[in-house]
Amino acid sequence: MKPKLSVTLCGIKLDNPTVLASGIIGNTGELLKRAGDEGAGAVTTKSISLEPWDGHPSPNVVELEKGLLNAMGLPNPGAEDFVEEINIAKQGDAPVIASIVESTIQGYADVISILESSEPHMYELNASCPNVKGGQDISRSPELAGKLVEKACGVTNAPISFKISPDAGKLADVARAVDESGASAITAVNTLPAKAIDSKANLPVLYNKIGGLSGDLLRPIALRCVSEISDAVEIPIIGTGGVSTGQHAAEMISSGARAVGIGTAVWHHGVGVFKKVSNELSSIMEKKGFESVGDIEHGI
Ligand code: DHB
Numbered sequence: 410m411k412p413k414l415s416v417t418l419c420g421i422k423l424d425n426p427t428v429l430a431s432g433i434i435g436n437t438g439e440l441l442k443r444a445g446d447e448g449a450g451a452v453t454t455k456s457i458s459l460e461p462w463d464g465h466p467s468p469n470v471v472e473l474e475k476g477l478l479n480a481m482g483l484p485n486p487g488a489e490d491f492v493e494e495i496n497i498a499k500q501g502d503a504p505v506i507a508s509i510v511e512s513t514i515q516g517y518a519d520v521i522s523i524l525e526s527s528e529p530h531m532y533e534l535n536a537s538c539p540n541v542k543g544g545q546d547i548s549r550s551p552e553l554a555g556k557l558v559e560k561a562c563g564v565t566n567a568p569i570s571f572k573i574s575p576d577a578g579k580l581a582d583v584a585r586a587v588d589e590s591g592a593s594a595i596t597a598v599n600t601l602p603a604k605a606i607d608s609k610a611n612l613p614v615l616y617n618k619i620g621g622l623s624g625d626l627l628r629p630i631a632l633r634c635v636s637e638i639s640d641a642v643e644i645p646i647i648g649t650g651g652v653s654t655g656q657h658a659a660e661m662i663s664s665g666a667r668a669v670g671i672g673t674a675v676w677h678h679g680v681g682v683f684k685k686v687s688n689e690l691s692s693i694m695e696k697k698g699f700e701s702v703g704d705i706e707h708g709i
Contacts, residue, residue, distance in 0.1 A: 551585070604618065
């Protein structure tokens with residue numbers, strides 16, 4: 410019998426554990442729908458702010474040997490315009506997670522209030538962007554993280570995932586604070602602040618100087634963070650960071666993740682990567698005699 414790939418995340422059924430991570434092709438409803446049609450178990454929007462944000466000038470992406478460094482600066486059309494994109498994304502089969510960013514706790518709540526009319530299946534609080542001023546402050550403070558989640562829970566009944574920074578330090582404390590404040594899940598992790606130098610010019614490559622590191626280089630760090638968080642709280646984790654194969658997905662799940670975010674691998678390999686990861690995961694499970702994804706939690 411074929412292993413069962415479906416998982417339940419905060420009461421939402423995903424056909425498989427792969428989730429399109431925020432920031433990659435999540436800019437429009439059509440692209441989000443496409444990722445779902447191509448096999449993503451759920452899809453996350455690019456982070457949405459109250460007003461339109463322009464983002465940073467280029468250069469804003471650097472390809473590294475085993476990773477990607479980017480500092481887009483969270484460009485997005487703002488909450489009012491994104492309502493329609495979520496409506497379009499929801500015409501697909503994959504549940505839609507709306508990623509939210511703002512510069513104040515009240516701002517996050519205001520964005521959610523506007524998006525409520527489109528009824529996304531879930532919200533993700535991007536409180537850990539390495540590329541905007543103060544972007545990681547909330548994720549570094551258990552107190553602020555708890556306050557943000559409490560405020561967000563006050564304006565929606567949809568489940569809320571808190572996206573945590575790998576650079577947060579007190580990961581377990583932040584995880585416990587958001588759990589106690591009503592978060593339904595934790596997305597672990599966001600990109601890690603990093604820097605690349607142009608050796609000829611001896612200057613930072615990125616306009617923003619600092620960018621978020623993702624891809625293979627991030628995976629061992631993400632696995633460690635997922636383990637730490639899963640030891641601290643019971644709420645489900647969307648394990649995100651450098652996953653591009655079924656083996657990587659299995660490692661995330663055996664480290665404590667319920668679902669697996671995929672971002673940079675879509676940049677490198679295209680949207681076909683969701684089916685590839687699911688098929689590879691299914692083969693691994695079949696070889697081990699696992700019937701459902703939950704069986705991986707105890708080890709591979
Ligand atoms: C950007 C935002 C992020 O949260 C991230 O991890 C990387 C890049 C950005 O838009 O700059």
